[in-house]
Amino acid sequence: MESFSAADSLVGYVYQCEYALFRALDTDDPAEGFIVETFDDVVVEGRDDAFELLQLKHHDPAKAKAFTDRSVDLWKTIRIWSSLVRDDAVDPSKTSFFLLTTAQASPSAKLVEFLAPTERGTRDIKAAKGLLTQIAAGATGSMKKNVEPFLALPEATRDVLIGNMTIVPGVAVIESLRKKIVKRLSLTGATTGNLECLAQSLVGWWYWVLIERLRSKEKLAIGKELLQERITDLVSQYVVSSLPIFEDITNPDADQKARLLQRLFVQQLMAIGHAPDKFAVAGALVDVYKADGHIKRWLEGLRLQPKELQEFKDQLYGHWAAKFGAIEPDAEACLGRDDEESELAKLGRTALSGSLSGSQAKLKDVELDYLRRGVLHIMANETMIGWHPHWIAKFKPSE
Structure with a gap:
């Protein structure tokens, strides 16, 4: 035995x-x-x-x-x-x-x-x-x-x-x-001298949360989001709050551009008259590539919480809503005209131009124009926003 x-x-x-x-x-x-x-x-x-x-x-x-x-x-x-x-x-x-x-x-x-x-x-x-x-x-x-x-x-x-x-x-x-846990936390940007302290603090918190869950009749799970929030709170004690910029995320290669061209945000741009081989779309591809690449690394490295990204998107949504709302009366006036579609596309370009400039939205302490523009295009790809006055009917699936 x-x-x-x-x-x-x-x-x-x-x-x-x-x-x-x-x-x-x-x-x-x-x-x-x-x-x-x-x-x-x-x-x-x-x-x-x-x-x-x-x-x-x-x-x-x-x-x-x-x-x-x-x-x-x-x-x-x-x-x-x-x-x-x-x-x-x-x-x-x-x-x-x-x-x-x-x-x-x-x-x-x-x-x-x-x-x-x-x-x-x-x-x-x-x-x-x-x-x-x-x-x-x-x-x-x-x-x-x-x-x-x-x-x-x-x-x-x-x-x-x-x-x-x-x-x-x-x-x-x-x-x-424990060494593997410390290594995983090294992605947060904590200095080598602080990693052990960060790990110890996180493990101590984890034990207390487990004890609370074990004492509870419901036996609730510990969610990933709760863990990410705690890591972010702890990391603020050990690292500078700035998000790093990665020099290797610059321009998509030919294959990456080809895949990006198939995405919905490009269709949204084409709906307001931007051809896929012109500068507006080419710039959008670069902005999306750089913004998406950085955000994925920040999330993976535990530098950024999903809720912080959502707050950034909420700021951008408010900026877009103000610009898009300004064209709605003119869009209504276009209905039934011979040049209705071309006028609607023109109004959409006005909404696009206004949305891509002038925003003061910040992701944590980062203020980068390509990040704002790229995330706006990502939001258009997710049908959270659009440019054409009738973008909902054109691109948003019925619920």
């Missing part, structure tokens, strides 16, 4: 907490939320009721045994997952099941190949099903308790469960995991 000391249990729980934090830092999906110790060690709530259940097995590297197809860690985990499926606590078709262990895989372990992460391209679900069924059917002694819920599932349900299983051996031990 495997025994664990209180210290082992504490390390294991700390590992669950810090792995959840690392996983939250590493995702780009603002819709994801994270819970510790509910259905599984770590639960990730995604879109459309999708879940990821993560079982984390932390072992002292000096004592850890190699991971095999009959490891207790594996079959205890399969028992937990099978029981959740049996009790209708989770839908296996909408759930991804991950077993992550710090133990290294034995050379004889086949399931780590058959159920490897999909990006490795070596998965073999049919072979995994055969091996798992064979091992479960031949289980004896204490092993029988772990295989019973698995064997009790209908075969079709077992197939879905196995198809959504992933086994990852050799993951970072807790000491290495």
Whole structure:
């Protein structure tokens, strides 16, 4: 029988907490939320009721045994997952099941190949099903308790469960995991001397939020947006608030221009008379490329919160609304005239020109004309705004 000391249990729980934090830092999906110790060690709530259940097995590297197809860690985990499926606590078709262990895989372990992460391209679900069924059917002694819920599932349900299983051996031990968290936070711009302090402050906050969630009856997930807000608050104590400008984001190449030309903001410009091979569209392509490239890096580097970007868009929307509102009476007067379409296009060019100039909108402390212009075109691409007086009818899908 495997025994664990209180210290082992504490390390294991700390590992669950810090792995959840690392996983939250590493995702780009603002819709994801994270819970510790509910259905599984770590639960990730995604879109459309999708879940990821993560079982984390932390072992002292000096004592850890190699991971095999009959490891207790594996079959205890399969028992937990099978029981959740049996009790209708989770839908296996909408759930991804991950077993992550710090133990290294034995050379004889086949399931780590058959159920490897999909990006490795070596998965073999049919072979995994055969091996798992064979091992479960031949289980004896204490092993029988772990295989019973698995064997009790209908075969079709077992197939879905196995198809959504992933086994990852050799993951970072807790000491290495903290280094990964620090490395991820280095993207925020905190100086090397402050990174450890930033990480410690964030981890301390994360623990308190987890404690609050665990005490709550609702077991609410910790959202990505809440984490981003806290990082931004902490980063302000360690870094200069300015957003960096990246010298390598300058002009799109030929392929990038070709892709940009297919986007809706170009159609909006063409609707008011701007040809795709003329300066107005060419300038818009550069503005969108530079603005979009910088914003993605700022978000990825945790320098910028989505809500800060939305506030910037709100400022630009107000500026656009004032310019667009000024042409609406003249647009109404054009209706029914022989030159109606050409006059509407001309009014649209007036709205465009006014919107692209004169705004005082700032993104944090950055005031760049190409950023304002680029985001306005991005908003036109998202049909938040438009230039033609009838842009809603032309471009905004009916709801």
